[in-house]
Amino acid sequence: MSTLTHILRGNIRQYGMIIALAAIVLLFQFLTEGVLLKPLNVSNLVVQNAQILILAIGMVIVIVARHIDLSVGSVAAFVGAAGAIMMTRYDVPWFLAVLLCLALGALIGAWHGFWVAYVGIPAFIVTLASMLLFRGLTLVVLDGATVGGLPENFKKMGNGFLPEVGPDTDLHNLTMLMGIAGVAIMVFLDLRRRAAAKRYNFEVLPFPLFALKHVVLGAVIIQFTYLIADARGLPIVGLILFALIAIYTFVMSRTVLGRHVYAIGGNVDAATMSGVNTRRVDFLVMTNMGLLAGLAGLVTTARLTAANPKAGVNFELDAIAASFIGGAAVTGGVGTVIGAIIGGLVMGVLNNGMSLMGVSIDWQQAIKGLVLLAAVAFDVWNKKRTSASGGAGAEQTETTPPPPDELVEEIEQREAADVGPPGSSGAR
Structure with a gap:
């Protein structure tokens, strides 16, 4: 919880x-x-x-x-x-x-x-x-x-709009196929991300909630696809838009340039x-x-x-x-x-x-x-x-924790050995 x-x-x-x-x-x-x-x-x-x-x-x-x-x-x-x-x-x-x-x-x-x-x-x-x-x-x-x-x-x-293909089903077949493929790709990529996160011991949603999330999202996407397919199919500008969403989401989350933008x-x-x-x-x-x-x-x-x-x-x-x-x-x-x-x-x-x-x-x-x-x-x-x-996301008062006491003592001993007593030959 x-x-x-x-x-x-x-x-x-x-x-x-x-x-x-x-x-x-x-x-x-x-x-x-x-x-x-x-x-x-x-x-x-x-x-x-x-x-x-x-x-x-x-x-x-x-x-x-x-x-x-x-x-x-x-x-x-x-x-x-x-x-x-x-x-x-x-x-x-x-x-x-x-x-x-x-x-x-x-x-x-x-x-x-x-x-x-x-x-x-x-x-x-x-x-x-x-x-x-x-x-x-x-x-x-x-x-x-x-x-x-x-x-x-x-x-x-x-x-x-995208052209009609396939048999007459009272829906725009190409649009429906693209919607189903989109849901499948989304689930596949999220499963890969979840597996990678677990491999490196990052926190992930419990699997029942993970599955529920994708059932809800998939249902919304399929319903939206159905409504578009029941009209005139996916507009060409919609295809352009979805391509841009995929490209820029990848750039901002998976590339060095995207990480640099967030860092700046x-x-x-x-x-x-x-x-x-x-x-x-x-x-x-x-x-x-x-x-x-x-x-x-x-x-x-x-x-x-x-x-x-x-x-x-x-x-x-x-x-x-x-x-x-x-x-x-x-x-x-x-x-x-x-x-x-x-x-x-x-x-x-x-x-x-x-x-x-x-x-x-x-x-x-x-x-x-x-x-x-x-x-x-x-x-x-x-x-x-x-x-x-x-x-x-809370702001921390100290961005770096203090070093352990034994490390501080070791550093002080090394500094004392390097400096040495006044006039000694070990001074540097």
């Missing part, structure tokens, strides 16, 4: 947000009389919130590294506008335009990384300047007008003294954020079927909110990709549910602001609670 309590307390942010998401879904499912979880509405939820979830993946990494990026909405709008102009005015093939736009986004991110990592200007200032700069450039390149007439294949990036966010001075190239890591983090902002801009342009001067407005606020609601710490060093996705889904369900209920946009903004404040307040409260009680 003590092991379970310790594990739950150590992961209270993640479990708390999962419970909150489930509660919000059930609440709006009741208030909307079952409309929220209708297959078509669930499919629309994925399509409508994909660009925010893509940005949230990059933003949580930026926040973990103790930075912030206020420019992602403007960068997304600018890259989307640049892509539309390439395809319509200069007849650039859509796939080549996509690659060029991703490179443009990464280049903008590298520009931010240069000023942040190598010049030392705070990311808040750098990206605030870029927010204004690229919003203005978006208006310049579009000449204040909407640019449409995009290629059909490009528009499928934001509105298309936790204590930049300690990371520097440990040999971490903090400038290089900061540069890569900001470059990656620019790349994902460019991708979000392309997805937005494809979904709207046109480049709009007002595209991307408030994207940065939604991405930041998703990261903090999902458990990222304001001071850096804490946060996960899955947590940011959960936070983004909380915001998406709130938006969708309130829209279905006919709540006006002004009240929607007010409620989302209160949710963000509550999430950050919960994070602060949890830190104070664990610190006061000595629980998981």
